[in-house]
Amino acid sequence: MEATRPNGRRRSLSLIVVAVLALGALAGMSQGLRSCSTPETKPESSRPLNGTDLQKLGSMRLHNFQDARAGIHGTIGKTGSEITFAGWVDWQRPLIYLSTSNTRSGSPNILLQASPGVVAYRIGKPPGTAATPSPGPSGAGDPALPPATPPSDNWRVRPLGQLIKDKPDPVDSLLALIFSVAANQPDRTDLLEQLDARWLRHDNVLGTPVEVMIGPAVIPLRPWASPSATIPPSSASTQPPASPAVQGVRQVQPGSSAAAPSATASASPSASPSASPPAPNSLAAHGGAVAYYLDGAARLLRMEALLTQEISVQVDLQRDDRPVLTTIDVLGGGMIKPRAVTTVEAKALARMRQRNLNAGGGHVTVTMPVGGGGLIEASGWLDWRTGLAYLYARNLDEPTSNVLVLAGRKGISIKQFQQQKTDPPLPQPPRGGWVTNEWSDLGIKVAVTDIDVLLHEALSLAVSSRDDPVSLGKAAHRLRADMIGKVPVAVFEIPGQQDIGLPSGYARLRYWVDSTGVVHRIEIRTKTGGLGRLDLDVKSKLPALPRTVS
Known part of the structure; x- marks a missing residue:
């Protein structure tokens, strides 16, 4: 901030x-x-x-x-x-x-x-x-x-x-x-x-x-x-x-x-x-x-x-x-000093999505401030190789609004669900009651939430090809060095179309990247003004995730 x-x-x-x-x-x-x-x-x-x-x-x-x-x-x-x-x-x-x-x-x-x-x-x-x-x-x-x-x-x-x-x-x-x-x-x-x-x-x-x-x-x-x-x-x-x-x-x-x-x-x-x-x-x-x-x-x-x-x-x-x-x-953490990325950093960011694909994914936790002073916490798994994210999201103020979420490359499905465990059930999700929307429908046919945007971005961060380092060198900013646990990371922003006209440091999304080029955290500036985040433990065991719901 x-x-x-x-x-x-x-x-x-x-x-x-x-x-x-x-x-x-x-x-x-x-x-x-x-x-x-x-x-x-x-x-x-x-x-x-x-x-x-x-x-x-x-x-x-x-x-x-x-x-x-x-x-x-x-x-x-x-x-x-x-x-x-x-x-x-x-x-x-x-x-x-x-x-x-x-x-x-x-x-x-x-x-x-x-x-x-x-x-x-x-x-x-x-x-x-x-x-x-x-x-x-x-x-x-x-x-x-x-x-x-x-x-x-x-x-x-x-x-x-x-x-x-x-x-x-x-x-x-x-x-x-x-x-x-x-x-x-x-x-x-x-x-x-x-x-x-x-x-x-x-x-x-x-x-x-x-x-x-x-x-x-x-x-x-x-x-x-x-x-x-x-x-x-x-x-x-x-x-x-x-x-x-x-x-x-x-x-x-x-x-x-x-x-x-x-x-x-x-x-x-x-x-x-x-x-x-x-x-x-x-x-x-x-x-x-x-x-x-x-x-x-x-x-x-x-x-x-x-x-x-x-x-x-x-x-x-x-x-x-x-x-x-x-x-x-939730207000941005440590002080930032935005600057243009170096040539070396731009080349590393160009390979970031390749490195993520090689890392495979892992256990994720999400913390998301929502309107009315609410707070949603979610946990589950993200598999970059299959393009799937499977989570259980808990509304800390309204448990009746707790949902299972299965997101893939084409769309996202949710189902109201109550359980004591924090991770979603495996090997298969419960049947019935699922509502599915394609990504292209969000914001047009149905309202889009900050969690929708965050999950869509997380799934898009793994591809087999390298991105353009020249374009990234012109757009991206390095904000600061930080730590996630004992892992040193650099925090970057890569402004998109929605960020045109904003000063450096105010892009909607931030990426916490380790020295190998793998993302460990994604932050999103929410409608509340605070930052939500998705944390990824790439060293955790990744189970087989369900591909469909019924």
């Missing part, structure tokens, strides 16, 4: 963040955030940003990007029913890794990893974490930090910003907000100056003096333009949002004369889809108003925002907590 075209990635990230923040106020969130303490400062009046303020606020996102990583912890939701979170962000990859906790409700901890456009989550306390939340810098019970090495199994995936039960997920706006505070160049101060941004007060964060400024959640890109107009159709809601996800900032506590942001700095919680769009120079037109707590070096130590009238968020940053994060496999 971590392609190395910074300009393209920054543009993509900006669009994703805008799309998420434009999906609407986070109504329906029942857990919450404690009130912040009364600032220990003299009463001050807010004012428009002066030139020095504009330089500080304008450089904040660049500082975050240059520093790359930071620890983050905070709270989100309604006061008195807190969800707390703790973890880290890497703005350059970009990647967020969090553990969340709600001790009052007794809900299990949830691990989260997010990259632009996709969020993965794992329910349940991971091994090795504390049994109860530990006191954190906020003074409240912060959740235990996520394990440095994330668990490898049971991750569910969905697109960032996807509606949950017809409502936006508040965590998505939190993640989008964290992503939004980094950029590889400073904000344009001439554009910031045109917005309703304000200097609010002096304050301190854990003893560090800060200045609090009200600014936009999303970087202003051009004069008087609403970012919502740039949301691509695939990311935007089909209905206009009731209001931006970030509506304003927390109200100043009694005893301070610091003024709250003006009405144009936050969207009205009662706004309806038919309401007039926000003024182009308002903060509401740029993702909403956020309170940024900046130290003397213009580095962000805290940010606060109101997501609705009831739901608020506070994020504290620990600038010296900067571990290198491990990305889970």
Whole structure:
């Protein structure tokens, strides 16, 4: 997932963040955030940003990007029913890794990893974490930090910003907000100056003096333009949002004369889809108003925002907590550095399918994230010499949807089936109830699934003739070196027609190839945004597979 075209990635990230923040106020969130303490400062009046303020606020996102990583912890939701979170962000990859906790409700901890456009989550306390939340810098019970090495199994995936039960997920706006505070160049101060941004007060964060400024959640890109107009159709809601996800900032506590942001700095919680769009120079037109707590070096130590009238968020940053994060496999695994393949690599890829045919095949396991946060696991065998794949696929949430799958060169057959074993029955599959479709019918007469595409690709990776090394040299990219168990591999992508226009590292399929030229893993970028995979053990015993079903 971590392609190395910074300009393209920054543009993509900006669009994703805008799309998420434009999906609407986070109504329906029942857990919450404690009130912040009364600032220990003299009463001050807010004012428009002066030139020095504009330089500080304008450089904040660049500082975050240059520093790359930071620890983050905070709270989100309604006061008195807190969800707390703790973890880290890497703005350059970009990647967020969090553990969340709600001790009052007794809900299990949830691990989260997010990259632009996709969020993965794992329910349940991971091994090795504390049994109860530990006191954190906020003074409240912060959740235990996520394990440095994330668990490898049971991750569910969905697109960032996807509606949950017809409502936006508040965590998505939190993640989008964290992503939004980094950029590889400073904000344009001439554009910031045109917005309703304000200097609010002096304050301190854990003893560090800060200045609090009200600014936009999303970087202003051009004069008087609403970012919502740039949301691509695939990311935007089909209905206009009731209001931006970030509506304003927390109200100043009694005893301070610091003024709250003006009405144009936050969207009205009662706004309806038919309401007039926000003024182009308002903060509401740029993702909403956020309170940024900046130290003397213009580095962000805290940010606060109101997501609705009831739901608020506070994020504290620990600038010296900067571990290198491990990305889970479903989000792409290790960092990639795409480059064109060498002449030697192109020749090896040209013989890859011949080498696979000689290897014969072996036992396979499939892990596939599906829509609605579902997960399918399958196991069985792949025989490259006969052109057959025979698997038992288990839907971990809906066992009644478990199926046997027999795929061949001409088509694919499935049958609903229940059993305790993970591999399909041998020597023959059970009779009756099979539904067969030719490969050419998929996507035309019947819907095509990511597993269909993955199995079709796996079966096509064995032929007796060599492919064209010149064509592969022009198209293929080497992404990184990696390991599968104790086997060193190189990870490649070979973009197809469906990948035209995508940056390097974003092709739909990836191939993990050992030093002999044999594929050990195929990854597919699924409709969820996460990666599914097929792993092949070429050293395992390959039984005779059934050729037909009846």
